[in-house]
Amino acid sequence: MIASRDPFPGGGAARHLLFVTTTDRNNSPVRRQRVPPAVPPGGIQGGIRGKLCQDAEVTTSKSVALDKDVIEHRLITMRKSIGQLESAGRLSVARLDENPATGAAVERLLAILDELAFAINRHVASVILGQVPQTSAASFGAAREAGLLDERLATALVPEEGPHNVLVQLHLDSEPEAIEAIMSDAISGYREYARQVTEWAGSRS
Numbered sequence: 001m002i003a004s005r006d007p008f009p010g011g012g013a014a015r016h017l018l019f020v021t022t023t024d025r026n027n028s029p030v031r032r033q034r035v036p037p038a039v040p041p042g043g044i045q046g047g048i049r050g051k052l053c054q055d056a057e058v059t060t061s062k063s064v065a066l067d068k069d070v071i072e073h074r075l076i077t078m079r080k081s082i083g084q085l086e087s088a089g090r091l092s093v094a095r096l097d098e099n100p101a102t103g104a105a106v107e108r109l110l111a112i113l114d115e116l117a118f119a120i121n122r123h124v125a126s127v128i129l130g131q132v133p134q135t136s137a138a139s140f141g142a143a144r145e146a147g148l149l150d151e152r153l154a155t156a157l158v159p160e161e162g163p164h165n166v167l168v169q170l171h172l173d174s175e176p177e178a179i180e181a182i183m184s185d186a187i188s189g190y191r192e193y194a195r196q197v198t199e200w201a202g203s204r205s
Helices: 012-016 043-061 068-087 093-098 100-128 136-145 151-156 164-174 176-203
Strands: 002-005 018-023 029-035
Touching (some): 093 176, 100 164, 136 151, 151 176
Antiparallel strands (some): 002 018, 018 029
């Protein structure tokens, strides 16, 4: 049996076809057939995505330098988001009922705060600990271990029931009177987060 590449020119997957020629005892060709190439799960595009993911994993596993500019830019966005939450004022049950968009806006701002903290925590953990936490909750534990946050704050920003934005989503319909306290706790926690991260970054050479 002799394997050869498709001899005719062509684009796409056609040029990657294999031809298998079956021979008899005298080594004379008897039958020639095409054999399609092995396609990774998800097709060719799936294979490309898988390769990119592998490359990303290799990249994130390498040691990287601390990027204070990236941290500061994320803190700037965090402070702006905190300011927007503070400007929302009181979130009474009547107000949330009259204007459902207010609750949705608060939920989104809290999600942004969680995403920003997650990104900062991951970056610091990768530089200091050589770890890349895969969840927001795990990243706060890594941030504490790296010395970025104190234990009290790292615990406070990971409520047992879930992130603050998820708590708002869960309570909007069932217990809207709890929204204001959830938002207040988040504002206090993330304001202290920005302070501690700023202090930590300033102490790094």
